[in-house]
Amino acid sequence: MFKAKVFVSLKQSVLDPQGQVITNALHSQGYTSVVETRVSKYFEIMIDTNDKQKAEADLKSICDKVLANPNTESWKYELEGV
Amino acid sequence: MFKAKVFVSLKQSVLDPQGQVITNALHSQGYTSVVETRVSKYFEIMIDTNDKQKAEADLKSICDKVLANPNTESWKYELEGV
Numbered sequence: 232m233f234k235a236k237v238f239v240s241l242k243q244s245v246l247d248p249q250g251q252v253i254t255n256a257l258h259s260q261g262y263t264s265v266v267e268t269r270v271s272k273y274f275e276i277m278i279d280t281n282d283k284q285k286a287e288a289d290l291k292s293i294c295d296k297v298l299a300n301p302n303t304e305s306w307k308y309e310l311e312g313v
Numbered sequence: 314m315f316k317a318k319v320f321v322s323l324k325q326s327v328l329d330p331q332g333q334v335i336t337n338a339l340h341s342q343g344y345t346s347v348v349e350t351r352v353s354k355y356f357e358i359m360i361d362t363n364d365k366q367k368a369e370a371d372l373k374s375i376c377d378k379v380l381a382n383p384n385t386e387s388w389k390y391e392l393e394g395v
Contacts, residue, residue, distance in 0.1 A: 262374075264367075265359070266314075267358070269356070273322075273353040274335070274351070277350075279346050279348045289346065298335075
């Protein structure tokens with residue numbers, strides 16, 4: 232069994248309006264030292280196999296085809312045995 | 314300047330319908346080894362201060378009051394100097 236931790240983030244060049252709204256809200260509540268907020272998605276995926284290579288191959292394919300929009304988002308993952 | 318990495322996740326006892334939908338979609342696409350998916354939010358927050366204690370105090374307050382719903386969500390963070 233493997234646990235995959237997947238981060239799907241907007242590419243650095245893509246505007247993050249949700250993050251901007253949070254930054255503005257924090258400023259208006261007095262947290263003036265916050266200069267930038269970026270919002271991403273984080274997935275924890277349990278994969279039931281003993282074959283790490285297959286788990287990684289599946290995971291890359293899942294990130295590319297299901298979890299991320301390759302036009303605007305990038306992804307990375309960590310895979311650990313559990 | 315500090316970079317905070319904040320994870321806001323549904324508590325383990327709370328159902329995650331979005332994760333369930335993704336698991337079902339993955340099964341229908343042939344990724345049958347996936348047994349569970351949980352979806353969380355991930356924030357990267359840049360904090361412009363040299364005072365690590367103040368940055369941590371602000372961050373805890375931000376997580377509790379702004380980013381997470383304490384009824385259904387838990388949070389954790391990592392803080393690193395940049």
